Amino acid sequence: MKANLLLFASSIRSNDKDAIFNAWCSDVGISCPGAEVRSTSESVAGRGVFSTKDLLIGEEVISIPHYAALTQYNCALYFPALARELSSAHGKRNTKRSYLKRIWNRIRRMPTLEKSTSDEIWQAELTAYALKALEQEHPWSTWISQWKRDDPLQRLVDVSTWRNDDEAIGVAVAEFHKMAPDIPECKIGAAIGIRLHELEEYSARYKDKVPTSESLYCTLMSRAVGLSENVAAILPMHDMVNHSSNPNIGLAFAEDETFKLIALENIPENTELFLSYKGVRDDEGKWDEDKATWLLAHWGIPSAPLEISRVEEHAPYEHVMSLC
Numbered sequence: 001m002k003a004n005l006l007l008f009a010s011s012i013r014s015n016d017k018d019a020i021f022n023a024w025c026s027d028v029g030i031s032c033p034g035a036e037v038r039s040t041s042e043s044v045a046g047r048g049v050f051s052t053k054d055l056l057i058g059e060e061v062i063s064i065p066h067y068a069a070l071t072q073y074n075c076a077l078y079f080p081a082l083a084r085e086l087s088s089a090h091g092k093r094n095t096k097r098s099y100l101k102r103i104w105n106r107i108r109r110m111p112t113l114e115k116s117t118s119d120e121i122w123q124a125e126l127t128a129y130a131l132k133a134l135e136q137e138h139p140w141s142t143w144i145s146q147w148k149r150d151d152p153l154q155r156l157v158d159v160s161t162w163r164n165d166d167e168a169i170g171v172a173v174a175e176f177h178k179m180a181p182d183i184p185e186c187k188i189g190a191a192i193g194i195r196l197h198e199l200e201e202y203s204a205r206y207k208d209k210v211p212t213s214e215s216l217y218c219t220l221m222s223r224a225v226g227l228s229e230n231v232a233a234i235l236p237m238h239d240m241v242n243h244s245s246n247p248n249i250g251l252a253f254a255e256d257e258t259f260k261l262i263a264l265e266n267i268p269e270n271t272e273l274f275l276s277y278k279g280v281r282d283d284e285g286k287w288d289e290d291k292a293t294w295l296l297a298h299w300g301i302p303s304a305p306l307e308i309s310r311v312e313e314h315a316p317y318e319h320v321m322s323l324c
């Protein structure tokens, strides 16, 4: 069923895809008074969210009810049997990741910092739920079947032999380096190594126990947002917004049980809307090579020192986190 849906998604024309997605948002109660998804060469990524009218600073652009969000909590309610299977599949973790983390920190000449292990758990869980939603034609399947990611890491993961193919890994590193020549290849290699190791762990832990897909895991990672330290979500419509280090909208938590995307400045009609997935400045406001490496490895988005000219994060929305 999943394969059929994905085939269906790739065979429909881009504009039809956008119309289907925009109509689906309205059907499930996502209100977009000032925005819609468009596939267009005017988007930085070929597809993104655009304003459909002039927007004023502070204006609500999109409102997403909590129940529409793909979170572990909502998913456990919709798919309780899978929630039980997932909790028994988590099992005991091994420690190889901390070894890779030490390599990363050695490259950065930083002391070892342990990263929270909850990241891999939410990624695995949300991947399993997304696959189940596709299989059961849950209302989310219309949305999930439109997820896509196209960058060297995704292409590498989609080559089923990547585990035994150092050459393919080298090609991915070289492609990333071409996209972001200011980032040294050794850092890109270390970041990709960590990502691939996560995938290996994911497969070893969950395969044959719950629905798994390395490809979807990799794609999903690039669409999620951290709502709090241990809660990640993929929010329909929010996940269609592309990244800029000069964002014009921000995510806010509202008291009416919705997530809201709010204009951070006056935005003319037909302008691409942007969020900041991850800041790439250090404490002094300079381009930070490590942060830039993760922006590249996690989302496939390049950055360079000269691109940053304005303030990145807007104080009222600083509670909005990106996962990495």
Ligand SMILES: C[S@@+](CC[C@H](N)C(=O)[O-])C[C@H]1O[C@@H](n2cnc3c(N)ncnc32)[C@H](O)[C@@H]1O
Residues within 6 Å of the ligand: 044, 045, 046, 047, 048, 146, 147, 148, 149, 150, 151, 222, 223, 238, 239, 240, 241, 242, 243, 244, 298, 299, 300, 301, 302
């Ligand atoms: C959350 S999705 C955004 C929606 C996506 N464009 C789509 O059509 O589904 C994140 C992905 O969009 C692409 N993307 C977002 N911002 C970008 C940018 N500034 N430049 C290039 N690609 C970008 C990257 O492939 C990234 O992994």
